[in-house]
Amino acid sequence: MAAPKFDVPKLTGFIEVPLLKEGASAHIKSFPASDVIQEGIGYPGPLVDGWHDKAIAKMGDLLGRYRSLQVFMDACVHCGACTDKCHYFIGTADPKNMPVARQELMRSVYRRHFTFAGKYFPSLVGAKDLTEETLQDWYSYYYQCSECRRCSVYCPYGIDTAEVTMAGREILDTVGIGQKYTNEIIGKMHKIGNNLGLPGPALADTLEGLEEDIFDNTGVPVKLPLDLEGAEIMLVTPSADFFAEPHVESLIGYAKVFHAAGISWTLSSKASEAGNFGLFIGSYENMRRGAMRIRDAALDLGVKRVVVGECGHAWRVAYSFWNTLTGVGHGGDDPFSKQLQKQLDPKYPAPQHICEFTYDLIQQGKLKFDKSLNDHRIITFHDSCNVARGSRMSDMPGGQFIIPREIIKAVANNFHDMQAETIHEGTFCCGGGGGLLTDDLMELRVKGALPRMEAFNNVVQEKQVNFLALICAICKSQFSKVIPYYGFDMSMVGGVHQLVATAILLEVPEETEQESEAEESEA
Amino acid sequence: MGFEINGKTYETDEEGYLVNLAEWDEEAAKYLAIEEKVEMTESHWEVINFLREYYNDYQIAPAVRVLTKAIGKKLGPEKGNSKYLYELFPYGPAKQACKIAGLPKPTGCI
Numbered sequence: 001m002a003a004p005k006f007d008v009p010k011l012t013g014f015i016e017v018p019l020l021k022e023g024a025s026a027h028i029k030s031f032p033a034s035d036v037i038q039e040g041i042g043y044p045g046p047l048v049d050g051w052h053d054k055a056i057a058k059m060g061d062l063l064g065r066y067r068s069l070q071v072f073m074d075a076c077v078h079c080g081a082c083t084d085k086c087h088y089f090i091g092t093a094d095p096k097n098m099p100v101a102r103q104e105l106m107r108s109v110y111r112r113h114f115t116f117a118g119k120y121f122p123s124l125v126g127a128k129d130l131t132e133e134t135l136q137d138w139y140s141y142y143y144q145c146s147e148c149r150r151c152s153v154y155c156p157y158g159i160d161t162a163e164v165t166m167a168g169r170e171i172l173d174t175v176g177i178g179q180k181y182t183n184e185i186i187g188k189m190h191k192i193g194n195n196l197g198l199p200g201p202a203l204a205d206t207l208e209g210l211e212e213d214i215f216d217n218t219g220v221p222v223k224l225p226l227d228l229e230g231a232e233i234m235l236v237t238p239s240a241d242f243f244a245e246p247h248v249e250s251l252i253g254y255a256k257v258f259h260a261a262g263i264s265w266t267l268s269s270k271a272s273e274a275g276n277f278g279l280f281i282g283s284y285e286n287m288r289r290g291a292m293r294i295r296d297a298a299l300d301l302g303v304k305r306v307v308v309g310e311c312g313h314a315w316r317v318a319y320s321f322w323n324t325l326t327g328v329g330h331g332g333d334d335p336f337s338k339q340l341q342k343q344l345d346p347k348y349p350a351p352q353h354i355c356e357f358t359y360d361l362i363q364q365g366k367l368k369f370d371k372s373l374n375d376h377r378i379i380t381f382h383d384s385c386n387v388a389r390g391s392r393m394s395d396m397p398g399g400q401f402i403i404p405r406e407i408i409k410a411v412a413n414n415f416h417d418m419q420a421e422t423i424h425e426g427t428f429c430c431g432g433g434g435g436l437l438t439d440d441l442m443e444l445r446v447k448g449a450l451p452r453m454e455a456f457n458n459v460v461q462e463k464q465v466n467f468l469a470l471i472c473a474i475c476k477s478q479f480s481k482v483i484p485y486y487g488f489d490m491s492m493v494g495g496v497h498q499l500v501a502t503a504i505l506l507e508v509p510e511e512t513e514q515e516s517e518a519e520e521s522e523a
Numbered sequence: 524m525g526f527e528i529n530g531k532t533y534e535t536d537e538e539g540y541l542v543n544l545a546e547w548d549e550e551a552a553k554y555l556a557i558e559e560k561v562e563m564t565e566s567h568w569e570v571i572n573f574l575r576e577y578y579n580d581y582q583i584a585p586a587v588r589v590l591t592k593a594i595g596k597k598l599g600p601e602k603g604n605s606k607y608l609y610e611l612f613p614y615g616p617a618k619q620a621c622k623i624a625g626l627p628k629p630t631g632c633i
Contacts, residue, residue, distance in 0.1 A: 031537045031538070185630060188631075195630075195631035196583070196629060196631040196633070197583060197629075198583050199582055199583060202581035202582070202585075205581065206588070209586075209588060209592060213588070238632050240631055243631070244587055244632075245587045245588075245605050248586070275632060438630070439538065481615075
């Protein structure tokens with residue numbers, strides 16, 4: 001693969017508003033989905049006959065289904081508060097990456113077809129016809145938004161660009177224009193059960209190998225059970241945790257925590273994916289199908305609790321949407337959701353984040369750590385957008401900010417936050433969220449990481465930070481790939497539960513000690 | 524899209540991965556390696572062959588851990604780590620080595 005030819009932004013120490021460069025990222029386009037990929041998730045392809053009317057009809061449908069979208073189309077007063085809040089605008093300087101301009105791509109068409117003034121006096125109100133060129137513009141710029149929702153934090157009306165982007169993508173999919181990366185992955189989730197397309201036997205083999213590794217390293221028989229019926233807890237985690245580095249280190253961390261707590265748990269080959277890319281394309285139906293797999297697996301295995309691993313958007317879907325997608329919030333009369341409600345243990349949040357789970361055990365004094373084992377690391381924490389702005393942990397306000405940091409402080413001695421306006425609800429996206437974590441968007445990913453890299457570089461320079469702790473599979477992959485462009489080593493990237501795994505003290509069973517002694521005497 | 528070697532054509536996707544896995548042969552691997560600017564040595568072939576064997580068994584490329592462990596067993600523990608694999612395949616063992624091995628690109632949150 002030829003190295004992508006683009007200028008990597010220079011770090012200056014400050015997050016600066018760039019001078020506008022019209023069309024600076026107009027050439028950045030991800031590969032479109034093939035017809036086969038589109039069909040696999042219930043959409044046509046390529047561009048259908050009568051696309052104009054179908055697109056407008058779909059827009060009308062979405063405006064009726066989501067009152068939020070209707071409000072977002074009407075409420076914007078173009079105040080400009082959002083303009084410099086987007087990491088892709090900061091990184092590319094393309095004015096169409098200003099959130100207000102990104103929304104305007106749809107809003108101008110909305111005005112033309114759904115407002116009185118726009119229908120009769122389009123030029124007076126900036127109303128525009130939907131042309132094929134506009135659709136291509138939508139495709140470019142709605143796939144240059146990671147749906148991170150940072151702009152909405154600063155919008156005086158609370159307009160959520162992510163929802164506009166999702167609506168834009170759904171209209172595009174409906175008329176046959178989909179994105180290869182996201183839609184292919186949704187298809188794999190439906191067909192095989194996870195984003196990677198990791199079949200059950202490969203998963204079993206991988207987990208077995210990990211058990212061996214942990215035993216070789218610690219002498220403790222930590223298990224990673226698969227499809228264990230009657231387990232107390234089912235863990236659903238991004239399939240990247242099984243497959244990739246540094247993700248797998250966190251998986252080992254979860255397993256060690258379950259082991260130390262002495263709670264029976266299992267992974268599921270049916271629900272082998274926490275992630276749900278249906279969210280990214282605004283497709284309720286696809287999102288629901290993905291969530292149903294998890295509900296079915298919980299029912300099949302008879303578990304009492306469902307815990308979600310380190311995955312940003314999965315946690316948003318689980319925390320904010322599972323109830324209405326698949327639970328009692330969905331219809332109420334559904335016997336399966338009632339059964340699940342009866343089955344789940346009301347003493348624990350349903351669902352529960354792995355960080356909540358670990359934090360709770362730390363509070364109870366059930367986990368023992370040797371913090372000095374993490375002394376080689378000087379750590380900072382990056383808040384993942386979908387956790388920071390789309391959900392919460394525990395019932396305390398800001399729990400999603402407090403809990404991961406408290407875990408880090410419980411397992412390590414050196415922790416420093418990045419500058420205030422880049423953390424908590426003001427966190428900058430890693431640059432790869434929302435279905436943009438694909439090689440064909442590398443230029444956008446590198447440039448979009450700029451504000452986060454500035455803040456990271458500052459703590460590297462000032463506090464000698466050498467570890468970027470994360471709770472999202474996309475963040476982990478994105479940073480591993482992108483930080484070398486900014487002169488950092490990919491080994492600086494890792495998970496919160498990777499830190500837990502390093503410091504946690506597990507009891508070595510006597511049998512193991514005896515066995516190894518026996519082996520020694522034999523030798 | 525595709526390429527041709529000695530009269531045999533190979534179909535590829537937008538990113539240069541073979542569309543039809545059965546078409547793969549050593550000639551194709553050599554061609555893909557040149558495209559990737561990877562100079563194939565015996566060590567590279569070890570990895571490629573393991574990937575293909577694993578894929579035949581499991582219909583997916585091996586997880587990075589599985590790969591490093593297998594390589595470590597075959598070539599010695601000092602080579603059983605992802606740093607060594609990145610030296611062989613700088614763009615990432617999962618994606619670059621899979622391409623040369625004629626396997627589909629692993630995608631997901633990776």
